[in-house]
Amino acid sequence: MSACPAAVVIGTGSHLPSRVVRNTDAPLSLLETSDEWIRSRTGIETRRWAEPGESTGDLAVRAGQRALRSAGVERVDLVVVSTTTPDHHSPATAPWVAAQLGLGTVPAFDIAAACSGFVYAVAAGDAWIRAGAAETVLLIGAETLSTITDMSDRGTAVVFADGAGAVVLRRGTADEAGAVLATQLGSDGTQKDLAVIAAGGSRRPDAGPDARPDAGQAAVQAAGHDARCLRMQGPQMFAHATRRMTEVSRSLLGAVGWEAEDVEAFIGHQANQRILDKVADLVGIRPPGRLGNIREVGNTSSASIPLVMDGVVREKAVGAGARTLLTAFGGGAVWGAVAMTWPDIQPVF
Amino acid sequence: MDMLDQRPLDFITSYLAQAFGVPQQELTPEASFSCLALDSIAQVELFVTLSDHYGVHLDDAHATGSLTLQETADLVEAAIADSGAATERTAAVPGPGAATERMAARG
Numbered sequence: 001m002s003a004c005p006a007a008v009v010i011g012t013g014s015h016l017p018s019r020v021v022r023n024t025d026a027p028l029s030l031l032e033t034s035d036e037w038i039r040s041r042t043g044i045e046t047r048r049w050a051e052p053g054e055s056t057g058d059l060a061v062r063a064g065q066r067a068l069r070s071a072g073v074e075r076v077d078l079v080v081v082s083t084t085t086p087d088h089h090s091p092a093t094a095p096w097v098a099a100q101l102g103l104g105t106v107p108a109f110d111i112a113a114a115c116s117g118f119v120y121a122v123a124a125g126d127a128w129i130r131a132g133a134a135e136t137v138l139l140i141g142a143e144t145l146s147t148i149t150d151m152s153d154r155g156t157a158v159v160f161a162d163g164a165g166a167v168v169l170r171r172g173t174a175d176e177a178g179a180v181l182a183t184q185l186g187s188d189g190t191q192k193d194l195a196v197i198a199a200g201g202s203r204r205p206d207a208g209p210d211a212r213p214d215a216g217q218a219a220v221q222a223a224g225h226d227a228r229c230l231r232m233q234g235p236q237m238f239a240h241a242t243r244r245m246t247e248v249s250r251s252l253l254g255a256v257g258w259e260a261e262d263v264e265a266f267i268g269h270q271a272n273q274r275i276l277d278k279v280a281d282l283v284g285i286r287p288p289g290r291l292g293n294i295r296e297v298g299n300t301s302s303a304s305i306p307l308v309m310d311g312v313v314r315e316k317a318v319g320a321g322a323r324t325l326l327t328a329f330g331g332g333a334v335w336g337a338v339a340m341t342w343p344d345i346q347p348v349f
Numbered sequence: 350m351d352m353l354d355q356r357p358l359d360f361i362t363s364y365l366a367q368a369f370g371v372p373q374q375e376l377t378p379e380a381s382f383s384c385l386a387l388d389s390i391a392q393v394e395l396f397v398t399l400s401d402h403y404g405v406h407l408d409d410a411h412a413t414g415s416l417t418l419q420e421t422a423d424l425v426e427a428a429i430a431d432s433g434a435a436t437e438r439t440a441a442v443p444g445p446g447a448a449t450e451r452m453a454a455r456g
Contacts, residue, residue, distance in 0.1 A: 041390065235389040239409045242397045278394060282401050 006179040007126040007137070008172035009343040011071025014165040014310035015062035016297065017050040027151045028158055038158045043273020047161035047298030049146040057087040059164035060142035061100045063306070067138060067166035068101065070313075070348045076168065077134035079108040080124055082117025082141045082302040084331075085148055086110055089200070097140065114195065114330030115269050116185075117141055117302030118165070122326070122338050123183040125169045140166040141302040148197055150229035159272065160230070161298030165306025177320040178343030184252045185336040186244065194237050195331030199227035232331075241275050241329040245337070246282045249327045252337040253283075258323060260284030265318045265342055269328035270294040270304035279327070291317070301330065313345050320344035357399065357429075358422035364398060365418075378419035382412075389414070399425050405432050 021028065023035040023045060038044055050059065060081055068074065079101075081094040094108035113120040118141040125137040142164035149160045174181060198204060204227070245268060253260060266285040268276045273294055280290050293308050300307060305326055312318050322342040329335040355363075362376040371385055382392045392412045399421075400407045405428035 041388070235393045235412065236409060238390050239393045239397055242394070243400070246401065274390065274394065278397065282398075 004174040005130055006172055006174040006176070006181065007122075007129040007169040008176045008180070009167050009178035009309075009340065010170045010172075010345065011067045011069070011073070011168035012166065012306065012310040012313045012343070012345060013063045013066025013068070013070055014163065014303075014307045015059050015066065016048045016163045016307075017054060017059065019049050019051055020046050021049050022046050023158065031152070031154045031157060033154050033158060041272075041274070042159055042299075043276075043294050044158065044298045045295050048163055050144045050162045054144070055087045056083050056085050056142045056144045056164070057081075057093045057096050057100070059144065059162065059303075060093065060097045060140045060166070063142065063164035063166040063303075063310075064097060064101050064138055064140050066310075066348065067140070067168050070345060071136075071168035071170070073136055073168060073170075074102075076103060076106060076136040076138045078125065078128055078137045079103060079106055080111055080121045080137065080139050081108075082111040082113060082121040082139070083143055084112060084114050084117065084301055085144045086112075093142070094140075098138075101138075103138075111302075113302070113334045113336075114332050115271060115299075115301045115304070116328040116330040116332070116334040116336050118305045119183065119326055119328045119336035119338050120185060120334070121302075122167075122169075122180060123185055123336065126180045126183060129169060129171045135171045137169040138166060139169065139306070140164060141300075141304070141306045143301045143303045145230070145299070145301055148228070148230045150226060153229070153231075155234050156230060156232055159299045161300050163297060163300040163303045163307050165300075165303050165308075165310055167306055167309065176344075177341050178345070180338060180340045182252060182256050182339045183336065184248050184255065185334070186248060187332055187334045189332065191240060191333040192331070193233065194240060194333055195230060195232040197228065197230050230331075238272070238275055240333055241271060241335075242278050242282070244333070244335040245269075245275075245279045245327045245329050248335055248337040249279065249283045249325060252327075252339050253325070256339045258325075258339070261286060262323050263325045264289050264322035265291055265312070265324040267291050267305050267308045267312075267324070267326050269301075269330070270297065270308065271299050271329070285325070302328075304328075313343070314347045314349070316347065318342045356422070357403070357425035358418060360399070360402065361395065361418050361421055364395060368394070376418065378422075379417055381415050381417045383414035392416070395421070403429055405429055
């Protein structure tokens with residue numbers, strides 16, 4: 001038996017806002033689209049949106065509570081929140097979440113890696129644990145993408161959603177069920193325009209008009225509104241996401257010595273069902289192992305993978321020790337993958 | 350026939366019929382993606398699939414609605430040819446050892 005130290009997943013949790021939005025509900029029903037169009041192009045039937053005033057931190061706290069309860073721990077040594085929709089530009093969301101969870105003065109920070117945030121968080125938590133800097137780590141992926149979505153933009157309004165998922169890592173060994181065996185991350189900053197919020201950062205602090213001065217008041221106002229919302233180049237995103245998740249998945253499988261057919265649980269970032277299917281096809285993942293929730297939950301960015309993980313734990317759909325591959329791609333561009341074994345966790349309701 | 354031996358045009362028509370349910374009789378070389386009512390995502394998906402299948406780089410900027418199936422196949426053929434030429438160029442470049450030997454012979 002190997003005694004190689006490893007981070008081990010010992011608890012999962014999730015939380016979704018109560019508001020369910022179907023493809024036929026307003027404001028989506030006002031767009032030039034249809035239920036059939038949305039289903040066939042994204043795989044999404046419903047999604048959850050937070051109520052006004054319900055923040056990413058609020059969702060993260062609920063998911064974190066459940067993950068801590070699932071793990072049976074009351075203290076951790078580190079809290080990491082991955083999000084692209086933090087409560088504030090500053091401070092980070094993680095310290096507030098840690099305080100709400102009663103975790104005292106624990107180290108806490110955010111990771112901003114768009115839809116790849118959770119795999120980046122796993123890599124960070126794994127590194128802290130293997131370096132001996134932490135015994136237990138709480139990782140939370142949480143998003144309120146509805147707050148950065150232009151509800152008149154068909155390409156993003158039908159896709160993005162809100163939610164939070166969390167896992168607890170504990171220092172253990174690589175032969176335990178739930179062990180993180182390897183991670184690989186990557187980025188390509190030349191592709192930053194694939195998905196971008198133009199205003200609000202130091203490059204363009206205000207969301208002021210970006211339209212031509214002679215464009216008219218309505219166009220000027222619309223430009224200001226647009227600049228605060230996430231813009232995505234759909235086809236280009238599809239191409240880059242598919243290629244990068246395929247490449248990193250193949251590379252990681254090679255690193256851990258697994259064949260694609262060995263993978264019993266595959267969870268890709270729930271971006272779009274067509275991307276997920278294509279990546280799984282190209283990598284060679286067998287259909288029974290392809291796990292997801294995009295039909296009911298939509299694209300929740302960095303929350304999507306831990307949301308699926310918690311759902312699978314609740315359904316007991318995967319056996320402890322099953323060979324598991326996680327992969328994600330997000331704006332930046334950033335991507336990554338995690339090879340692990342499925343944790344031995346009893347669902348907590 | 351090995352899948353890799355399949356001509357790009359045949360691969361393209363087979364893929365579009367299988368993945369998107371395009372009727373076989375509509376899949377002529379002259380048909381454009383717009384004519385076939387295939388959206389931009391479908392076209393990019395085909396490009397990704399072709400790149401992976403033939404192991405070549407295809408520039409997604411070529412993925413426009415007016416592109417025909419024959420033109421798509423031509424892009425793949427050109428990329429395969431480029432790839433082969435690059436491999437031959439690499440093989441023909443003498444390594445450091447060979448350069449040293451020639452210099453020694455001149456000396």
